[in-house]
Amino acid sequence: NYDYSTPIVIEGIFELDEEDSDDPDLKEKKEPNWIEKWVDENGFVKVRKTWSKPDRTFAKETYSPRDASWIENGFGGLHTKLTKYTPTPIAINAMEDQASLEEKVNKLIQDDFIKKVRSEYPEEFKNLIDGVRKLQERITGSEAVEKLNLELNKHFQEVFAELTLKIQPAKEENIRLEDAFKKNHSILVERAGTERKETFLQNGHGVIRQALFNFLTFLKREDEGNKKQYIILFEEPELFLHPKIAFKLRQSLYELSKNSPYQILCATHSPLMIDISQPHSSLIRVIKNTGGETQTYQVGETLFGRDEEAKKWVQMVNRFNPHICEAFYADKVLLVEGDTETIVYRDLLTRFFPDEEIFVLNTGSKMNIPFFQEILTAFHIEHY
Structure with a gap:
């Protein structure tokens, strides 16, 4: 404020x-x-x-x-x-375009491949260095450069008569071939069944963001392990994606965070991206109170660790009814026992309390209500 x-x-x-x-x-x-x-x-x-x-x-x-x-x-x-020792941040923004994608891809290639060129391709690298050196010698030995040397020394030797300036190639170790590759990679899209090359602009922002995500995960897969070296900052992963694709992406995100050098931080407004039963994950509910201050409520996997049966049940519910996670975005939640109660209470709220924003959550059984009460209490979500 x-x-x-x-x-x-x-x-x-x-x-x-x-x-x-x-x-x-x-x-x-x-x-x-x-x-x-x-x-x-x-x-x-x-x-x-x-x-x-x-x-x-x-x-x-x-x-x-x-x-x-x-x-x-x-x-x-x-x-x-x-x-x-802090993880290197890699941002996947909401509105990535082809230019930003190629900029980040070139940066990743530079960091992970180009720096290895000298050691992994010594023969090809030496041939290129020799070619560049010969080209430099031809350029510096040309008539234009010789003329430049004469003009340069004409005035210089008026002050330092015993000295001569000469333009010549730098030492071989100063030739940085790697720099020639830094911004020299672009990405095309090929569609199965056609020979037509497509640009990312023809496929939309969802494809661009997914391409960047898969590219950086491919690059880092060699460094598998639990030590987190990178943190992916993924803004609204579900944006521009079909629900089926968003669900596949959710699986990829959770899978990538296991036994990999990645820590993943996502900001989302989609219940499809939430799986409250996943291990090694943490959910943070972010809200603004009436005073405009930001508040956070965080819950980790320990919430489910005490009850294995409840955990299995939640996994099943997530698999068949991901909309149950809409409760995380509600300010008020009404817990009901089954389908009939869900229909009745939604109708009553629409008729008699049209201005109230209350999410009716079908718990599936009265035996499950305490479990949901525990979750909603942990996230400071008002419930009845």
């Missing part, structure tokens, strides 16, 4: 790995025992940045478990060091 008396605070929590104590990048001469000083009993290091006023630099703080308080400038240099 542009209230300058309220500071902006961004906090980061990092988990200590076993190898961190031997990592030379994290060792500090001034604080060799930084782990004992800044890591809490749960193995976490907490840092934050606070902006108190506009156009002012932020304050850096580290949380001290000993003092149970935030210490300004705490572990000196820790913020910079931790930046190296």
Whole structure:
């Protein structure tokens, strides 16, 4: 609300790995025992940045478990060091176009393939270097360059008579062939059954976004493992997609987050993209209260871990009735036992309370009502 008396605070929590104590990048001469000083009993290091006023630099703080308080400038240099270990963000925006797709694809190719050219294709690389060097020698030995050398030295030697300037090729190691490939990749679309080449503009934004998603997942698949090196920021994954395709994408997103270097953060308004039974996932409900302040309510897989039968039931419901997740977008939910009650209450609400926005949730059985009550309570959704 542009209230300058309220500071902006961004906090980061990092988990200590076993190898961190031997990592030379994290060792500090001034604080060799930084782990004992800044890591809490749960193995976490907490840092934050606070902006108190506009156009002012932020304050850096580290949380001290000993003092149970935030210490300004705490572990000196820790913020910079931790930046190296945070996942690299890759954004898939709502309105990607062909130009933004190719820009990101070229960046990914540059990061993952071009830097390996010298080592993986040594013979081809050497031939190209030799060709470039010979071309440089022909250019620098040409009549035009010789004339330029003469003109250059004509005035230079009036001051430094004993010196001569000469344009010549740089050393071989200074030739950066990789730079020639950085922005030299484009993507075409081929449709099965035809020989016609298509552009992304002929297929829409949904195809562009899906192409980018699949491209970056293909590039990183070699680095499978649980350590998260990248964070995909996917804005409204369901946009521009047929419901059947959106459902397939949801499966791909959950699958990709398992045993891969990816952490995936999606912002969605679609119940199709939510699967409350998936392990290793977390749902965050984001709302604005009456004062215009943003509030978040987060629930992880532990909500279902206590009851395996309930978890299996939710998996079945999700499979056949994904619209049940519409309850997450409601401010008020009415829980009913079955189909008859659902029809009756929806009709009554339409007739007598047309201005009320109440979502009628068919729980399937009165035995399931406590389970849904627990979920809705966890997300602070008003229910009856």
